[in-house]
Amino acid sequence: MPTAHHNLTIPDHKTLRADAERQVKDELGQIPRPDDRFKRACEIVQQADLEIAAHFEERNHAALSLFFYDGVRGLGKVLGMLPNAYRQMRSIALHGERNAPLNVEDERMSAEERQAAAKKAGLPHIKDAADRLPSLAATVSVATARRKAAMSFLQDAALALTEEPYEWSTDRIAELGDTTPKYARDVKNAAKRRRGH
Numbered sequence: 309m310p311t312a313h314h315n316l317t318i319p320d321h322k323t324l325r326a327d328a329e330r331q332v333k334d335e336l337g338q339i340p341r342p343d344d345r346f347k348r349a350c351e352i353v354q355q356a357d358l359e360i361a362a363h364f365e366e367r368n369h370a371a372l373s374l375f376f377y378d379g380v381r382g383l384g385k386v387l388g389m390l391p392n393a394y395r396q397m398r399s400i401a402l403h404g405e406r407n408a409p410l411n412v413e414d415e416r417m418s419a420e421e422r423q424a425a426a427k428k429a430g431l432p433h434i435k436d437a438a439d440r441l442p443s444l445a446a447t448v449s450v451a452t453a454r455r456k457a458a459m460s461f462l463q464d465a466a467l468a469l470t471e472e473p474y475e476w477s478t479d480r481i482a483e484l485g486d487t488t489p490k491y492a493r494d495v496k497n498a499a500k501r502r503r504g505h
Contacts, residue, residue, distance in 0.1 A: 316380075316438055319446040321388035325453035332457035342468040343484060349462035350485035356455035360448055367444035370437035372401050376426035377433045379419050386441055388449045401429050463499035470496055 332352060339345040371387055374380040375398065384394040399408045402425055417425065426433070434440070462485075469476040482492040 316383075316386050317442040318385050319388065319442055319449065321446070321449045324446055324450050325388075328450045328453040329457040332454050333461075336458065336461040342465040342474070345461055346465035346469060346481065347484055349458045349465060350487060352458040353455050353462060354486075356451040356458070359451035360455070363444050363447045363451075367441065367448050368397055368401075369432060370434050370441040370444060372398065372426070372431050373434040373437040374441065376401075376422045376431055378437075379422065380438075383441075387445045401426075401431055459495075460499075460502075463495045463502070466492055466496040467499035467503075 336345055336349055336352075339348055367387070371383050371394075374383060384391050387394060389397070396406050400406055402408070466481055468474065469481050470478070478489045478492040478496065481496070482489040485492065
């Protein structure tokens with residue numbers, strides 16, 4: 309029996325990500341003061357983290373439901389993932405670990421074997437997964453891009469605030485961004501490493 313291929317809408321992840329990154333860079337690039345830039349970058353990162361947390365698992369469950377229960381192949385592009393990342397997602401679902409190999413038997417399971425493996429792994433069968441997956445994938449993709457774009461601004465602003473003329477402590481920076489001192493120190497150090505310090 310031939311396996312089902314999807315006829316799902318494939319979000320244009322490349323354009324979605326580029327637009328999200330450009331919007332964040334344009335917004336943060338116009339903020340002249342490093343303290344204001346740090347605060348706004350923290351808000352963007354925190355909002356993106358919330359969006360990713362809210363939709364990531366639901367997106368993965370929808371994709372895994374389509375693969376294991378409905379036999380739909382070729383979902384990597386819908387998810388905006390490279391083939392290896394999509395394989396890792398299935399490996400985690402089947403074997404509980406990211407680097408567990410998906411062997412030939414895992415890839416060539418019959419429909420009944422796939423469904424049994426999904427039930428054994430505790431994966432839910434989501435009836436409307438095909439309708440929900442494209443929008444969930446696009447949401448996670450955009451949030452991830454926004455987070456990535458804001459991080460370099462956040463890191464550079466944290467470093468600038470520790471240097472002259474500001475010379476702020478990481479405690480003060482953390483308070484400004486509603487984060488922990490360790491987080492403020494980590495992002496400052498990431499900016500230093502990027503600069504080669």
